[in-house]
Amino acid sequence: MRKLNLLVALLCMVLCTQCSNAQNKNNMTNTNNPHYSRTDTNKLNVPDSEWKKILAPGVYKIAREKGTEYAFSGKYWKTDVKGMYYCAVCGNQLFRSGAKFASACGWPSFYEPIRKNSVIYIPDDSHGMERTEVQCGRCNSHLGHIFDDGPAPTHQRFCMNSAVLDFEADK
Ligand code: FE
Numbered sequence: 001m002r003k004l005n006l007l008v009a010l011l012c013m014v015l016c017t018q019c020s021n022a023q024n025k026n027n028m029t030n031t032n033n034p035h036y037s038r039t040d041t042n043k044l045n046v047p048d049s050e051w052k053k054i055l056a057p058g059v060y061k062i063a064r065e066k067g068t069e070y071a072f073s074g075k076y077w078k079t080d081v082k083g084m085y086y087c088a089v090c091g092n093q094l095f096r097s098g099a100k101f102a103s104a105c106g107w108p109s110f111y112e113p114i115r116k117n118s119v120i121y122i123p124d125d126s127h128g129m130e131r132t133e134v135q136c137g138r139c140n141s142h143l144g145h146i147f148d149d150g151p152a153p154t155h156q157r158f159c160m161n162s163a164v165l166d167f168e169a170d171k
Contacts, residue, residue, distance in 0.1 A: 035139070036091040044090055044139040055089060062161045063089045063141035066126075066133070071106025074162025078102070083169040084114075085160075090139035094118050094165070095158070101151050108165065110158040111150045119143065119158075134158055 033054050035044055048064045061067040071077075076085075080102070085095040095110045095118075103109035113119045117137045124133040124145065134143045143160050150157035 033089075036089075038086055038091040038093065041092070041138060043137075046139065051089070058163050059088055063143075063164050066142040067161075068144075069107070069161045069163050074107060076108040076160075076162040076165055076167060077106050079108075079167075081167070081169050083167055085110075086166040086168070087136040087139060087141060087143070088164045088166045089141040090136060091166070092118060092136050092138035094136070094143070095160075103157065103159075105157075105159060107144065108160045108162055109150070110160065111152075111154045111156055113158065121146065134160070136164075 035046055035054075051064050052060055055063065062069060080097070080100065082097045084093060085097070085100075085108075086092060087094055093114050095112075096114055099110045099112045099114075101109055101111060119134050120137050120140070122133040122135055124131045131145045131147075134146050135141060136143055141164060143158075143164050145159050147157045147159060148155060
């Protein structure tokens with residue numbers, strides 16, 4: 001019996017180690033990123049050549065080359081868990097889950113940012129359209145676009161790419 005207890009204890013230790021390794025891997029983009037901070041709101045001025053070395057290719061493509069993930073493909077387009085959305089590039093606070101709404105567009109959609117200067121707005125006439133690009137207010141990474149067909153109270157729709165969002169659920 002004592003041997004069995006010892007074996008169970010040993011097994012638990014191994015599993016716990018593997019679990020923490022997996023968690024570290026999930027946070028890889030953050031731990032390898034010296035600019036990532038959820039508390040520092042100072043503007044960043046990091047060249048793309050450096051971001052390219054830091055960011056996962058899928059994140060770099062959207063954040064720094066203004067890419068767009070396929071509709072209905074991102075991990076947050078239909079989630080409604082309570083928590084905070086951060087910039088996946090720099091950790092800047094962007095949106096509260098309370099401002100997220102169910103949108104049929106296939107991308108995570110919010111009606112307002114957490115702070116006025118969490119994001120910045122850039123006119124975008126690419127692809128034969130006149131749109132307004134939304135960038136992170138701290139690191140100037142491309143997040144998505146804003147449209148005026150959202151719900152009350154703002155009637156705005158911040159149409160974001162999941163790949164450039166980090167989400168942390170409320171404890
Ligand atoms: Fe950012």
